[in-house]
Amino acid sequence: MKSIYNILFAASLCGAGFLVSCDNISEEDRYIPVDKPVLPPHSVAKTVLVQEFTGVQCVNCPTGAEEMHKAQEQYPGQVIVVGMHPYVDAYTKPFNIDMRCQEAEVMYEAYKPKAFPCAVFNGTTMSTSVNYWLTTVTNLVAEEAHMTIDASCDYDESNRNLKVDYAINFTSDVNKDLSVMVWIMENNIVGPQLTTNGPNPIYVHNHILRASLNGDWGQKLGTSFKNGQTIDGSASISLYNGEDGPLKPAWVAENCQVVVWVFETGSKAVEQATLADVIPVVTPEPGPDEEPGDEE
Amino acid sequence: MQPNIKTRLSLPILVAAASLPLCSAAQDMLPGDTVTVTTKTNVTTTVSGSDVSSTTSNISTVESKKKNNWLSKVRATGAIQTEFLIPYNFKGERTGDKTVYEKDVLNNTYFDLTVNAPYISIGARFQWTKWPLPGYNKGFGGWGVPYIWATGSYKCWQLTVGDFYEQFGSGLILRTYQERSLGVDNAIRGGRFKINPGGGVHVTALAGKQRRFWEWNSSWLWGADAEWELNDAFKEKFGNDYGLTIGASYVGKHDPDEQILYNGPTDLIPNYDPSKNYYLNLPLNVAAFDGRVKLRAHDFNFLAEFATKSADPVSLYNYNYRKGNAVLLSGTYSNKGFSAMLQAKRSENMDFRSKRLIDGDYLISSFVNHMPAFTMTQTYALAAMYPYATQSEGEWAFQADVRYLFKKKTPLGGKYGTNVRLSASYISGLDYNLPPGKTYKDKVVGSNDFGAPFWKIGSLYYADLNFELNKKLSRKFQFTLFYLFQKYNQAIVEQHGGMVTSNIFVGEGQWKIAKKTQLRFEAQYLHTKQDKGDWIAGLLELSLAPHWMITVSDSYNSGKGNNYYEVLGTYAYKANRFTFGYGKVKEGFNCSGGVCRWVPQTEGFKVTYNYTF
Numbered sequence: 001m002k003s004i005y006n007i008l009f010a011a012s013l014c015g016a017g018f019l020v021s022c023d024n025i026s027e028e029d030r031y032i033p034v035d036k037p038v039l040p041p042h043s044v045a046k047t048v049l050v051q052e053f054t055g056v057q058c059v060n061c062p063t064g065a066e067e068m069h070k071a072q073e074q075y076p077g078q079v080i081v082v083g084m085h086p087y088v089d090a091y092t093k094p095f096n097i098d099m100r101c102q103e104a105e106v107m108y109e110a111y112k113p114k115a116f117p118c119a120v121f122n123g124t125t126m127s128t129s130v131n132y133w134l135t136t137v138t139n140l141v142a143e144e145a146h147m148t149i150d151a152s153c154d155y156d157e158s159n160r161n162l163k164v165d166y167a168i169n170f171t172s173d174v175n176k177d178l179s180v181m182v183w184i185m186e187n188n189i190v191g192p193q194l195t196t197n198g199p200n201p202i203y204v205h206n207h208i209l210r211a212s213l214n215g216d217w218g219q220k221l222g223t224s225f226k227n228g229q230t231i232d233g234s235a236s237i238s239l240y241n242g243e244d245g246p247l248k249p250a251w252v253a254e255n256c257q258v259v260v261w262v263f264e265t266g267s268k269a270v271e272q273a274t275l276a277d278v279i280p281v282v283t284p285e286p287g288p289d290e291e292p293g294d295e296e
Numbered sequence: 297m298q299p300n301i302k303t304r305l306s307l308p309i310l311v312a313a314a315s316l317p318l319c320s321a322a323q324d325m326l327p328g329d330t331v332t333v334t335t336k337t338n339v340t341t342t343v344s345g346s347d348v349s350s351t352t353s354n355i356s357t358v359e360s361k362k363k364n365n366w367l368s369k370v371r372a373t374g375a376i377q378t379e380f381l382i383p384y385n386f387k388g389e390r391t392g393d394k395t396v397y398e399k400d401v402l403n404n405t406y407f408d409l410t411v412n413a414p415y416i417s418i419g420a421r422f423q424w425t426k427w428p429l430p431g432y433n434k435g436f437g438g439w440g441v442p443y444i445w446a447t448g449s450y451k452c453w454q455l456t457v458g459d460f461y462e463q464f465g466s467g468l469i470l471r472t473y474q475e476r477s478l479g480v481d482n483a484i485r486g487g488r489f490k491i492n493p494g495g496g497v498h499v500t501a502l503a504g505k506q507r508r509f510w511e512w513n514s515s516w517l518w519g520a521d522a523e524w525e526l527n528d529a530f531k532e533k534f535g536n537d538y539g540l541t542i543g544a545s546y547v548g549k550h551d552p553d554e555q556i557l558y559n560g561p562t563d564l565i566p567n568y569d570p571s572k573n574y575y576l577n578l579p580l581n582v583a584a585f586d587g588r589v590k591l592r593a594h595d596f597n598f599l600a601e602f603a604t605k606s607a608d609p610v611s612l613y614n615y616n617y618r619k620g621n622a623v624l625l626s627g628t629y630s631n632k633g634f635s636a637m638l639q640a641k642r643s644e645n646m647d648f649r650s651k652r653l654i655d656g657d658y659l660i661s662s663f664v665n666h667m668p669a670f671t672m673t674q675t676y677a678l679a680a681m682y683p684y685a686t687q688s689e690g691e692w693a694f695q696a697d698v699r700y701l702f703k704k705k706t707p708l709g710g711k712y713g714t715n716v717r718l719s720a721s722y723i724s725g726l727d728y729n730l731p732p733g734k735t736y737k738d739k740v741v742g743s744n745d746f747g748a749p750f751w752k753i754g755s756l757y758y759a760d761l762n763f764e765l766n767k768k769l770s771r772k773f774q775f776t777l778f779y780l781f782q783k784y785n786q787a788i789v790e791q792h793g794g795m796v797t798s799n800i801f802v803g804e805g806q807w808k809i810a811k812k813t814q815l816r817f818e819a820q821y822l823h824t825k826q827d828k829g830d831w832i833a834g835l836l837e838l839s840l841a842p843h844w845m846i847t848v849s850d851s852y853n854s855g856k857g858n859n860y861y862e863v864l865g866t867y868a869y870k871a872n873r874f875t876f877g878y879g880k881v882k883e884g885f886n887c888s889g890g891v892c893r894w895v896p897q898t899e900g901f902k903v904t905y906n907y908t909f
Binding site: 022023024025027028029030031032033034035036037055057058059060063067070090091114115116126127128129131132134135138194196197 | 556566571733738
C-alpha cells in the first residue's frame with residue numbers, strides 16, 4: 001500500500017512542475033512603443049564611436065555592417081563607425097584587396113574580441129551580438145558629453161598631403177587623463193566578401209580604418225580642463241599612393257574621412273568623437289525660390 | 297499578467313511535505329540505519345515515572361553506539377588538479393608581435409573535497425582561475441568556492457541543497473555539467489529532490505539558478521523528471537531479455553524582463569509611430585518538455601526521444617519567436633565480437649539558455665540543455681583538427697558505427713584477432729522556407745522566421761567516414777591504422793572560410809621493448825587544399841613503468857611552414873601524477889560533446905599535477 005502512496009506522491013511531485021505554462025505572445029503583440037531617448041536641454045550630445053572588428057572572410061560581418069548602418073540611419077550624425085581589419089587570418093586574410101592595417105591590430109590586441117563581427121562601443125562596451133547593437137547604441141546616444149570637437153581637413157592633391165586641424169572645446173570642468181586620436185578611414189572600396197549566401201565579389205566596404213595620424217594611442221592632452229577651455233591641435237599624413245602593388249591600392253581621397261576622438265587614457269572610454277571629410281562635400285547654395293532647410 | 301513565481305515553486309514543496317513518511321523501510325537502506333534505534337526511540341514515548349532514567353540510559357548507550365558507528369563510516373575523498381603555463385617567446389601567426397598575457401604565470405587549479413557519511417554527504421570545490429590558461433571566455437577568470445552542496449538521503453529519498461549537476465533523459469531539455477577543458481560549468485544552485493518509491497519509478501524535481509562563470513544568472517529554472525522502468529515493475533512479464541522504460545520531463549524558465557530594441561522592418565509593427573522606439577515584448581516564462589521510450593530486446597537497444605520548447609527569443613538567433621523541437625532516434629546491437637549503432641537526430645531552435653544575451657566572451661555559458669554531437673570523438677591530433685560543433689539553431693544529424701572482431705586463428709584474425717571499425721557521420725542544416733536571396737541567418741528580429749519542412753535536409757555542415765584497424769602481431773607489438781575522410785563547413789562552424797575537404801591517414805604502433813619499457817609512436821598526415829593546407833605530425837611516447845613517461849611530438853603545417861612541437865615528461869607515484877615540459881600549441885578549436893572553445897596559439901613551459909584521495 002505504501003508503495004502506491006509513494007508512486008502517487010512521486011507523480012504529484014512531477015505533475016506539480018508541469019502545471020506551469022509558458023507565455024505565448026502573438027505577432028501583433030510583440031512590439032512595445034517607448035519614447036526615443038532625449039538629452040536634457042542645453043547639454044552636449046556624445047557621439048557614439050563604434051570600432052567594428054570585421055573581415056572579408058567573416059560570413060556574418062556584412063550583417064554587422066548592415067546593423068551599424070541602421071544605427072546611423074536611426075541616429076543621424078550621432079554614430080561613427082570605424083571598420084577594423086586586424087591581421088587575423090581566419091577573418092581578414094585578403095582575397096584581392098588587403099584592408100588590414102597595423103592600427104587595427106593594435107585595437108585587436110587591446111580588446112581581444114573572441115569572434116567577428118565584434119563591436120566596441122565608446123571604447124568600453126564590447127559585443128558580438130549583432131542584434132543587440134542597436135539597443136546598445138540607443139542606450140548610449142542619450143549620454144551627455146563634456147566637450148565638443150571641431151575638425152577640418154586641408155588636403156593638397158598635388159602631393160597627397162593631408163593636414164587635420166582640430167579644436168576641443170570643454171563645456172564643463174573635466175578632471176581626467178585624456179588623450180586625442182586622429183584616424184583616417186576610407187569608404188566605397190569594392191571587393192570580395194564572404195557572406196552567409198556565399199562569396200560576394202562586388203561587396204562595398206565602408207569606413208575601413210587606414211591609419212592613425214598621431215600614433216597607436218594618440219597624444220596626451222592633460223589631466224585637468226576647465227569649462228570654456230579650448231585645446232587646438234593638428235596632425236598630418238601623406239595619403240598612401242599604392243606603391244605596394246595591386247593588393248594594396250591607393251587610397252581615394254574623395255572617399256576618405258577623418259575621425260577625431262578624445263578618450264580617457266587609462267580606461268580607453270571615449271569622451272567625444274567627430275567626423276570630417278578629407279575633401280569636404282560642397283553643399284550647393286539654396287536657390288532664390290528655395291528656403292534653407294526645404295527638403296523634398 | 298505573469299503568474300507569481302513563488303506560488304509556482306511552493307506547490308511541489310507543499311506536496312512533498314504532505315507525503316513525507318511514505319517510503320518503506322526496506323528500500324535503499326543505508327549503512328548505520330538500524331531498526332534498533334527506531335524501536336528504542338518509540339519506547340521513550342510510552343514509558344513514564346521511574347522507568348525514565350533507566351530507559352534514557354539504555355537509549356544513550358544505543359545512541360552512543362550509533363554515533364560511533366556513524367562516525368566510523370565518515371569518509372573524505374577529493375582531488376587536486378592544477379595546470380600551469382609560463383608563456384615564452386610567443387610568435388603568433390598574425391603579425392609576429394608578442395601576445396601580452398595578463399601574468400607571467402597562468403594557472404587553472406581545482407580542489408574538490410567530499411565528505412560522505414551515512415545519511416549525509418557534503419562537498420565543495422575550490423577553484424583558482426584568476427589568471428587562467430589562454431583562450432577561456434572572459435568571465436572565466438576568478439577564484440573562490442563556486443560549488444558547495446549538502447545531500448541528505450533517507451531510505452528512498454534524497455535531498456540536495458546547494459550546487460548540483462543534473463540531466464533529464466539525453467539532456468535535450470536539461471543537462472548541467474562541468475567540462476574543465478572548455479571552461480563550462482553550468483551547475484544549478486538551489487534544491488533538488490529525488491525519490492525512488494519502488495516499482496522502477498524514479499522521480500526528480502529541482503529548482504534554482506544557473507552558474508555563469510563567477511555569477512549566477514538571474515533566470516529561475518525549475519523542472520521535474522519521471523522515469524518508469526516497466527521491466528522492474530513487471531519482472532515476470534519481461535524476464536531478463538526484455539526491458540522497457542518510459543520517461544517524461546519538464547523544465548521551466550523564468551527570465552527577467554529586458555529592453556531589446558526592435559531593428560526589423562517597420563511595416564510589421566501595427567500602427568507604427570515613427571516618433572517612437574519599439575522594444576520586443578519578450579516571453580518571461582519558457583517551458584520545455586521531453587518524452588522518451590527505451591526498449592531493450594536481447595542484444596538490441598532502442599531509444600526514441602522527443603523534446604519541445606516554447607518561444608524563447610535569444611540574441612544568438614535574432615530573437616526569433618519560433619518554438620523549438622528535437623527528435624532523437626537511436627538503435628544499437630551488441631554481441632560478442634560485433635556491435636553496431638545507428639542514430640539520427642533532428643533539432644530546430646533548441647538553443648536553451650538561462651540568459652538571453654549571450655555575447656562572444658560568454659559564448660559557451662548558460663546552457664540549460666545539451667544537444668549531443670553525432671560525430672566520432674577523435675583522439676589523434678590531426679583527426680581532431682576540424683571538430684564539429686553542434687548547431688543548435690537547427691540540424692539533421694546521422695551517425696553509424698560498426699565494429700567487428702575477426703577471431704583468433706582465422707585468416708583475417710591471425711594469432712591474436714583483428715579489430716576493425718567503420719563509422720560515418722552526416723550532419724546538415726534544415727531546408728528552410730526562405731524568401732529569394734535570403735539565408736536562414738536573415739531572420740527578422742521578433743518574427744517566427746523561418747520554418748523548415750520536417751523531412752527535408754539542407755546544406756551539408758559536416759560529414760566524415762572513419763576506418764580503423766587494430767591488430768596485435770606479437771606479444772610485443774601491435775599497431776593501428778586509421779583513415780578519416782572529412783568534409784567540414786567552416787563557414788557554418790567558425791563563421792569564416794568555406795568547405796574544407798580533408799583526407800587523414802594515421803599509423804600507430806606500440807612496441808613492448810622490455811618488461812617495463814614500452815614505446816608508442818604515431819605518424820599522421822592530413823591532406824587538404826583548403827584552409828591552411830597539408831599537415832604532418834609525429835609522436836614518440838616512451839613508458840618506463842611504473843613511474844616515468846616521456847613524450848615528444850611535432851606537427852608541421854606545410855601550407856604556412858609552421859612547426860608545433862612539444863616535449864613532456866610525466867612522473868606518476870601512487871595517486872600522484874606530475875607532468876612537465878615545453879611546447880608550442882597551434883590555435884584551433886577544442887571541442888567536447890559538440891561544444892567548442894577557441895584556443896589561441898601558445899608556447900611555453902607547462903606543469904600539471906593531479907592527485908586523488
